[in-house]
Amino acid sequence: MRFDREQVAKAYQTALRVSRAQFFETNASLPVSLTDSAHTPYLGWVGKNYRGGTVLIAKNPGGGGDSQVETTALDASVIARLKALRDSEGDHATLLLDELTDAYHSQLPTIGMGVLLNRVLSRAGETLDSVAFFNACPYRTRNDEKLGARTQKKSRELVAAPLLEALCPDTIIYLGVEVGREASKTLNARWTYVLPRAINDKQINKDAEPVLAQIEGDTPARLVYRGSHG
Numbered sequence: 001m002r003f004d005r006e007q008v009a010k011a012y013q014t015a016l017r018v019s020r021a022q023f024f025e026t027n028a029s030l031p032v033s034l035t036d037s038a039h040t041p042y043l044g045w046v047g048k049n050y051r052g053g054t055v056l057i058a059k060n061p062g063g064g065g066d067s068q069v070e071t072t073a074l075d076a077s078v079i080a081r082l083k084a085l086r087d088s089e090g091d092h093a094t095l096l097l098d099e100l101t102d103a104y105h106s107q108l109p110t111i112g113m114g115v116l117l118n119r120v121l122s123r124a125g126e127t128l129d130s131v132a133f134f135n136a137c138p139y140r141t142r143n144d145e146k147l148g149a150r151t152q153k154k155s156r157e158l159v160a161a162p163l164l165e166a167l168c169p170d171t172i173i174y175l176g177v178e179v180g181r182e183a184s185k186t187l188n189a190r191w192t193y194v195l196p197r198a199i200n201d202k203q204i205n206k207d208a209e210p211v212l213a214q215i216e217g218d219t220p221a222r223l224v225y226r227g228s229h230g
Contacts, residue, residue: 003052003168009085009093011166012100012134015159016041016086020139022158023151029141031063037071037140040079041086043159044134045101047127052168053226054126055189056117057160059179060137062144074107104133112201119204120173120195123216125223132167136160136179152182160187170229171222173215190225191218 020039024030031038042061071079081100088096105128108114121127136155137147147155164172164187171191174180180194193215196205204212 004166005046005097006094008046008132008163008166009097011163012043012046012097013085013088013093015134015138015163016043016082018138018158023137023139023154025150029145031140031142034071037075037079039139040082041138042078042135042140043082043138044132045104046097046132046167047129048098048101049127049129050132050167052170053222054124054131054171054173055164055167055169056120056131056133056173056175057179057183058113058133058135058175059147060135060155061140062113063140072110074103074110077103078107116175116197116201116204120175120212120215123212123219124171124173125216125219132169134159134163136183146178156183156187164189170225191222 018041020030020041078100081096081103085093085096085100108117108128117128117133121131124131136159137151138159141147160183169189172184172187172189172193174184174192174194176197177194184192184194193211195211196207198205198208
């Protein structure tokens with residue numbers, strides 16, 4: 001399948017329409033605070049210069065702790081644009097995806113994930129605009145608890161597999177052992193990496209350095225491959 005940004009926007013829209021109930025059998029994992037936003041699928045974004053290259057995949061969004069009681073202006077902007085793409089019935093999916101990407105990129109410098117992504121992308125020779133990102137399960141869990149086997153299976157089937165088919169990546173970087181352990185067995189690309197994460201994404205897990213070195217070392221080969229398949 002050849003990369004088509006319109007098809008990618010439609011695939012993100014379809015993934016946004018997967019309800020929380022399709023991932024979780026009960027409400028036991030529902031965060032106590034900000035429960036309305038807990039039903040908002042924090043899916044992800046696609047850089048405006050992405051043309052089928054590196055995709056970064058996380059387990060699910062953080063922030064499930066009960067201490068989170070307010071939604072910031074940047075959070076609200078992301079939420080509004082997620083809902084706009086999800087609920088649109090017209091032919092504006094690509095434009096709405098671009099607006100969603102802008103909102104996410106404005107938010108990233110203020111959160112740990114943004115720090116982690118900048119460190120990973122600098123080693124991969126990439127920028128936010130040249131890559132795509134999504135959470136395999138786009139919903140927060142109570143106290144950021146781990147996802148059960150059923151939820152992980154649904155994440156692969158309902159989100160990860162369809163999005164990767166549309167995104168046509170040559171490189172996948174799984175951000176976290178939990179999301180990469182099983183998914184990388186069936187959802188992979190020409191280059192696939194599983195990057196261990198620290199509890200605080202503003203720090204780098206000591207076990208991540210060999211993986212980052214491998215990503216950096218493979219960069220020349222990726223550039224040659226993309227040059228011959230562009």
